[in-house]
Amino acid sequence: MASQNLLPFLFCLLLLQLHPLAAQDAVKAAYWFPDSGLAASEIDVSLFTHLFCAFADLDPQTYQVTISAANQAPFSTFTSTLQQNNPSVKTLLSIGGGNSNASYFASMASQPSSRKSFIDSSIEIARSYGFHGLDLDWESPRNDTEMVNMGLLLDEWRAAVDTEASNSGQSPLLLTAAVYYSSVLDSVTFPVDSIGRNLDWINVMAYDYYMPSWYNFTGAHALLYDLPDRVSTSSGIEAWIGAELSPQKIVLGLPFYGYAWTLADPADNGVGAPATGAAVTKSGAMTYKEIKAFIETNGATTVYNSTIAANYCYSGSIWIGYDDVEAIADKISYATETGLLGYFAWHVAGDDNWVLSEEASSTWG
Ligand SMILES: *[C@@H]1O[C@H](CO)[C@@H](O)[C@H](O)[C@H]1NC(C)=O
Numbered sequence: 428m429a430s431q432n433l434l435p436f437l438f439c440l441l442l443l444q445l446h447p448l449a450a451q452d453a454v455k456a457a458y459w460f461p462d463s464g465l466a467a468s469e470i471d472v473s474l475f476t477h478l479f480c481a482f483a484d485l486d487p488q489t490y491q492v493t494i495s496a497a498n499q500a501p502f503s504t505f506t507s508t509l510q511q512n513n514p515s516v517k518t519l520l521s522i523g524g525g526n527s528n529a530s531y532f533a534s535m536a537s538q539p540s541s542r543k544s545f546i547d548s549s550i551e552i553a554r555s556y557g558f559h560g561l562d563l564d565w566e567s568p569r570n571d572t573e574m575v576n577m578g579l580l581l582d583e584w585r586a587a588v589d590t591e592a593s594n595s596g597q598s599p600l601l602l603t604a605a606v607y608y609s610s611v612l613d614s615v616t617f618p619v620d621s622i623g624r625n626l627d628w629i630n631v632m633a634y635d636y637y638m639p640s641w642y643n644f645t646g647a648h649a650l651l652y653d654l655p656d657r658v659s660t661s662s663g664i665e666a667w668i669g670a671e672l673s674p675q676k677i678v679l680g681l682p683f684y685g686y687a688w689t690l691a692d693p694a695d696n697g698v699g700a701p702a703t704g705a706a707v708t709k710s711g712a713m714t715y716k717e718i719k720a721f722i723e724t725n726g727a728t729t730v731y732n733s734t735i736a737a738n739y740c741y742s743g744s745i746w747i748g749y750d751d752v753e754a755i756a757d758k759i760s761y762a763t764e765t766g767l768l769g770y771f772a773w774h775v776a777g778d779d780n781w782v783l784s785e786e787a788s789s790t791w792g
Pocket residue numbers: 528529530531
């Protein structure tokens with residue numbers, strides 16, 4: 428082979444060498460769970476880079492990660508089903524969730540032996556089910572001791588994942604966690620250094636700021652902007668970045684759902700109007716798909732408030748706060764301008780004919 432013909436080859440090799448140093452591609456993700464009304468095979472995987480399969484459980488006796496009998500079949504086929512339509516999509520097994528008992532996680536994280544049970548079983552289950560990563564949904568550590576223990580857990584989890592990868596010759600499992608909208612929860616700070624050192628990224632749950640069950644005013648439950656002393660997505664993201672977590676470790680949560688309130692006075696129908704509790708469903712929670720159907724059926728008035736980046740609609744005494752394409756587009760613009768790694772949706776079955784997923788993906792570019 429003539430040496431001059433080697434030059435392009437060497438140049439390609441050089442590019443291949445440089446590639447791993449480039450920033451990770453944007454994360455366009457969503458959570459899925461089996462009884463959500465959408466089969467895994469129905470997910471439009473062309474719109475996503477990563478899907479989270481929810482939820483595996485933590486056994487409070489053995490501290491091992493387990494998958495319930497009902498979830499065995501859907502979880503075991505999740506990755507292969509998605510990859511049939513998009514071979515490069517990555518899947519992560521999510522452990523815990525909002526309905527799991529946070530005290531089980533606190534006690535698991537409090538002892539080296541139980542942390543080891545958790546870690547070893549999580550890796551074993553991820554590999555045997557074919558997932559590309561693991562997602563910790565401990566909602567949430569609540570005091571300084573628990574936060575320190577979470578930091579230890581993440582150090583040991585990362586070490587174990589790296590060891591397993593070098594032993595098995597496979598790519599290391601991705602490691603992520605779903606966390607509170609802010610780095611500070613009731614005056615207690617998350618272990619930000621450990622998070623930055625050990626996790627590929629965090630999924631920031633930037634929603635549920637207001638709910639009909641405890642707030643007797645209509646609320647934009649996932650608003651992007653508000654006054655500095657009030658809860659908002661931008662204030663939470665600023666807190667994470669202010670605590671020195673790289674924006675490249677932050678993935679922004681987008682709610683594909685909203686909440687319905689009953690208005691105290693149908694004529695008083697803005698954000699912050701007096702309300703008397705939930706409407707439509709017991710908690711007021713409705714998926715985006717259900718909200719769109721409600722608007723259609725009832726001819727509801729729809730409003731987008733770009734100052735706070737929140738949509739709402741009302742019809743008679745029913746008021747619903749949610750994210751439509753306008754809120755999603757403004758949040759994605761905020762995320763790219765802030766240098767975040769990407770976004771995730773909770774949850775994929777809430778979308779209506781892929782409208783929000785497409786808006787998010789195309790606005791990101
Ligand atoms: C969580 O588990 C703890 C310890 O077993 C128990 O005391 C508590 O009642 C449980 N909480 C819920 C919401 O089930």
